[in-house]
Amino acid sequence: MFLLIFNCSWVAAAEPELQGETAALIDAKTGRLLYGKDAHKRMYPASTTKVLTALVALERANLSDVVTVGPNAINSGGTRIWLPEGEQLTLEELLFALMLNSANDAGVAIAEHVAGSVESFAQISNLAAKKIGAVDTHFTNPHGMPEENHYSTAYDLALIGRKAMENEDFRRIVSTVHHEIPRSDPEAQKYLFNHNKLLWSTVYGYKGATGLKTGYTSQAGQCIIASAKRDDRELIAVVLRTEGVNLWSDAAKLLDYGFDNYENQQLIEKDKVMTSLPVIYGKENVKLVAGEDYIYTFTRENPEDLQISFDVPESTLAPVDKGEVLGAIVISKGQEEIARINLMSDHQVDRDYLAIIKSALYWVLPIVLLLLWLKWRIGVALRRRRRLARRKKYEEASRYNDIDTY
Template sequence: MLKRYIVIFIIMTFLILIFPGFNSLTFAEKPYESAKSAILIEKDSGRILYSKNIDEKLPMASTTKIMTALIAIEKGDLDEIVTIKSDWINVEGSSIYLKSNEKIKLKDLVYGLILRSGNDAATAIACHIAGSVDNFSALMNKRAKEIGALNTNFTNPHGLHSDNHYTTAYDLALISQEALKNEVFREISKSADYMAERDLNSHFYNKNKTLWEYDGGDGVKIGYTQTSGRCLVSSATRNDMQLIAVVLNDNNWFEDCYNLFDHGFDNYKRIQILRKDNYIKDITINNGKIDRLPVVINKDLYYPLKKDELKDVKISITTPTKLTAPLKKGDLIGKINITLKDEIIYEGTMKLTKNIDEKTVKDKFVNLINDIF
């Protein structure tokens, strides 16, 4: 038996030394077996760094509240006072213990929603914003389609089980990516605790252990029902790269997310591919008040890459050689296409940032005199 273990150890050591990618591949596959569905993406680019059954429709429990919070922030006034109605309270499951006729800020409800996962807070938010749970669910579904989460359907704002309430790991990653673009949501999501302006049950502690257990952990939401199992959306940031991990129906939810993060941070680095204001070329302007237009990159672009992938990135920039005035601000003057191993990772445009007027008779006369002398 001892000889057998020694042989296995020697073989594993040999494979790791001879094939450097072997260790990361086995690491990438093993830790996530307990998740029914899992995904890891980089927040800014949306690049998928790991995936498992990412398009399978599954219940998502209280990770639903990521969308609830986003809509509350986008459509509500967080300083507005909400008067709690009797049919908004006593909701099954997690609670912030709202009372009938209690007056509370919408901001406090959203903190209670994300940190304490209050189902009563979710119901109050929905009814305050849209008048009813059904109306709010329609807003949630509309926003999901706008984000591109096409395999998601919401029937409530809290995530308690309903047969027609589901998402996918991929869609939930997209929704979380959109939510984390919002500064207010980011601040709420990364808060370890919060003190609400109310007399009782005012101190909310975040249930998301990622914030203090994982180096760089900064959000976003946990969820659990008997039907959905343990669901977790986590985010973490290191070296200016923020990753989003999603696991659905996973008994090893936190540890699997941490392993996903380790895989991402160990194997990928955020690389700048485009630099804003970098000069590309001049375009000749016919009949314009200026003769030449310098074309420059109009944005910074970063993308997560493995160590050996940079050589496979190809940048193609197409611009006309001549344009004729008048030209208006917003007119297209170029296209950018970036590929990684022939896969398109970015398509963008360059547009005029100001008007270019055509020459007047006076301009043409002055130019003629200048040419003569």
């Protein structure tokens, strides 16, 4: 077993004081929860719902798709760009309307285009949320208008935001400050302006802001999923049910806290040789490489010790394929296992038939020699027995001859 210990001792930092009812902050690269305030409490998510709507649409349809607006979009309520039945826009233009202007009617048009109905789209969205790890999320619509069974948590929304920002088209859309879409009616709204002031405001703007989405209903209060990047680190902050300018100050406090008091270190490098493994009947030992990068977000609050060990067998049997999983790198903190990374063969190892023959001879030759020795000993014993029998017969014959002569 191979063991490394990483010890990081930094000065403790005070947690941010927030006005929002619930909040969460995660590192986008590692997914580690850096701060939580009732982060798993179920809340109305308002228009932050649209982050998952956009992600599902991007994964299941093409930006160039022409979407024909159905009769239900106009009845969505809340913020709209007043899409009439029959109007046609590309999916990309509808996503700009959804994410910048927070248009609920665009959400309904997208949902019906992707899944045929709002209800079917909600089912797809809920499955997508569970796959991401957002297990306390259940959506009934694509836009976030309040319904009893439409809920999420600050932590789940952070996970959804993290996943969405992995999509380059999504990232491009939510970082856009203003955009113009074509409309068939020259009087219809075509100029879109991003509601996320962190991206553009000289008063509330945040340096390095990259997205994501604001929201508001009277039941949900002011909500935001905010993201920002400094150097090679990106953070996702969520604040739910806050008021007024606290929306921006709470998000900024969370992001400052994460950038100032945490840092990432790469502990494991993908494809780096970590150890080797004997290959029985193989021409050589096989080198084992890490199957992926592993980066850990170290807290500055308290010293942290991480142990890295190898979980590998004593040997393996030839042949070995390149990329075959033969063990694991185990990363632990105390008694808690926090990560397991595959160890894979970095090249193919064929059978060594000469080694197989040698091995066979190693085990078979002594047996053969023993059998030959036993055969020789039995032969010696039989020959001795025959000689004794002949001698006995000769002696008996001699004794009879002596009697007759007398």
